[in-house]
Structure formats: structure tokens, C-alpha cells
Amino acid sequence: MKLVAIDMDGTLLHTEKEISDYTIAVIQHLQREGHSFVIATGRTLQDAKDIVTKANIPADGYICANGGIIADRDGYILSEKHLDLHAATRMASWLHTRQFYFHLATSDGLYTTDDAYQFFLDDLNEYARMKNDGGKMAAVIRDQADRQLNNLGLKLLPATADIPSYNFTAYKFLVLSLFPEKLNAIRTAWETDDQISITSSGTDNIELMPFDAAKGSGLTFMAKQLGIAMENTIAIGDNYNDLSMFETAGLSIAMGNAAPEVKTYAHMETAENDEDGVAKAIENYVMTARQ
Known part of the structure; x- marks a missing residue:
């Protein structure tokens, strides 16, 4: 077997x-x-x-x-394995302040901020401006992203500071960006935190998880x-x-x-x-x- x-x-x-x-x-x-x-x-x-x-x-x-x-x-x-909610709050606030799209996987589903999607669109528009024929590429990416995000059943966090008040277990953050240098900035900022493990499931994302x-x-x-x-x-x-x-x-x-x-x-x-x-x-x- x-x-x-x-x-x-x-x-x-x-x-x-x-x-x-x-x-x-x-x-x-x-x-x-x-x-x-x-x-x-x-x-x-x-x-x-x-x-x-x-x-x-x-x-x-x-x-x-x-x-x-x-x-x-x-x-x-x-x-x-789960993230301490106060640590999750620190991470969410850091990501939100720097205008990253992210969602937080929890025992009660996926949570994000109400302006996270706009952060994603801003990132996408900037990416399109830098590429030849970027408009068509951006349209394809946006269409794919819209279909995926619509299927996730995302719930909204009124404010990142509210996380400790929720009765859920926090498992991991998924952060999206089309710019590798922006994702690398997350690694640089958090790689020395011994409570956090950092990985990736694609060139356009970073995942922040419990260290174990x-x-x-x-x-x-x-x-x-x-x-x-x-x-x-x-x-x-x-x-x-x-x-x-x-x-x-x-x-x-x-x-x-x-x-x-x-x-x-x-x-x-x-x-x-x-x-x-x-x-x-x-x-x-x-x-x-x-x-």
C-alpha cells in the first residue's frame, strides 16, 4: 500500500x-x-x-x-497549527498600510479588507502600464482573478485591528502582487520573525503561516x-x-x-x-x- x-x-x-x-x-x-x-x-x-x-x-x-x-x-x-490573533493583527495592519491585496484563511472562512480588491486593481493597472500590450494582458488577468475571487466567498474585516475580537482560528495569509520586488519586501520584513513561516504557491504570491x-x-x-x-x-x-x-x-x-x-x-x-x-x-x- x-x-x-x-x-x-x-x-x-x-x-x-x-x-x-x-x-x-x-x-x-x-x-x-x-x-x-x-x-x-x-x-x-x-x-x-x-x-x-x-x-x-x-x-x-x-x-x-x-x-x-x-x-x-x-x-x-x-x-x-494557527497564528496568534495579535500576531495576525500586526501582519494584517502591515500589509494593509502598504496597500497589498491579502486574505486571511480562518476556521470561519476567508477574510479580507474592503479596499483590498482596489489595491489589487491598482497593482494590475501599474503592471499593465509597464508592459507592451499591457491592456489586453491586464484584462485577462482581471477576468481570471474575478472568477477566482468570486468563488472564494470572501468576508470583510471592517478594520484589521478588529481581528482579536473574532471567534475564529487564523491559519495563514495569502498576499498577491504582480511585482516580485513587492513580494520580496514582505520576505525581508518578516523572515526574521521566528513565529512565522514564509512560502509561495506561485510567482504572484507570498504565504505567511505559523512557523510549524x-x-x-x-x-x-x-x-x-x-x-x-x-x-x-x-x-x-x-x-x-x-x-x-x-x-x-x-x-x-x-x-x-x-x-x-x-x-x-x-x-x-x-x-x-x-x-x-x-x-x-x-x-x-x-x-x-x-x-
Whole structure:
């Protein structure tokens, strides 16, 4: 028996945020053979669970919020790492003052400020002014962002100072910007804080999390929970927030669309997400011949 831990965005999901019929069939076959399918994502637990359940491939476990939440197949939380609400307030105020778009993942959903979307639009417009044919590019980016943000069910924080008054658990911040130098400024400002872990799930974002939250530790926890030795675990991913999982798994597989540096941490490489790289990796490295 093997445990296959799979990232979602850029990995399991195609660019259009869907799971192909081919990949669904392969994962269903994987589970029929007695192997465990585990989601390992930066997304919230409810979001991840809804996506795979709708696709008729409910997972055997969930590592969500980059390891901040670990849950069983029914969504029962087994372990969680969280941000102190006062620390979260400091971070939110810092980001808001510098006009970053961010949302805060919590046990009560995703929260953002009422002017965060305008910050995103200002960033996008500045990016378009700096690029040739930037108007068309900005329109495409805005359309994609609007569709994604509309599906998130964001809730509004009247003020960042209100965070400690909320009855929720804070898991992580996702910060978006099209300018790498702006994102690097976040790293510079917060990398010395020993209560914070910094990672990224794409070139346009930074994720700020509890220092002890990581997909790698989540994979170790889940393997023990399912009674599977670490040498029999496989991790498939495409970005920097997958690296701790790559270092922990018995076999690590990078997507073809992964950044070159990310690929250097993996044992193997598969096809891109839009070419069903997950399904091909499972067929090549896990399953017996398909029936």
C-alpha cells in the first residue's frame, strides 16, 4: 500500500481549475487497488473537500492551509497549527498600510479588507502600464482573478485591528502582487520573525503561516495516521510550498509546469497539469496495469 499526496493548484487541477475525467478515473483506480489518496494544498479544508467530493474522488485525508490543518476523510480535524490573533493583527495592519491585496484563511472562512480588491486593481493597472500590450494582458488577468475571487466567498474585516475580537482560528495569509520586488519586501520584513513561516504557491504570491506549519510535517502525520511507512509515500506538486513535502516523501514528483528550481528538489518529473501529469505519474510509479 502507498500514500499519494497531491497538491491541487498547478498539479491536480488544470488551468481552468477542473480535474479531468482521465485523472478522476486514474485516482479511482488507485483507491480500488488499496492505495491512499491524500490532498496536500494551501486551500482551506472545506474548499479542498468540496472540489474532490464533487469530482467523485473523496480523499482519504486532507493536508490543508499548507499543513495548518490536517483532517481525516470525513473532514474531522486531527491537528491544526494557527497564528496568534495579535500576531495576525500586526501582519494584517502591515500589509494593509502598504496597500497589498491579502486574505486571511480562518476556521470561519476567508477574510479580507474592503479596499483590498482596489489595491489589487491598482497593482494590475501599474503592471499593465509597464508592459507592451499591457491592456489586453491586464484584462485577462482581471477576468481570471474575478472568477477566482468570486468563488472564494470572501468576508470583510471592517478594520484589521478588529481581528482579536473574532471567534475564529487564523491559519495563514495569502498576499498577491504582480511585482516580485513587492513580494520580496514582505520576505525581508518578516523572515526574521521566528513565529512565522514564509512560502509561495506561485510567482504572484507570498504565504505567511505559523512557523510549524508545512506540508512535509502534515505528510508525516497523515502517513502515521493511515499506517503507511514514509518510504511508501509519494508527493506530487509544482511549487515552493511543496518542497517540505518533497523532502519528506519516499518519492517526490514535480509537475512539468513547475519552476526549474522546484524540479531540482524532486526525484522525478511528470507532464504538466494541463497534460494530466498527476494521472501519468500515478500510472508510472504507483499502479499495476490498468484494467
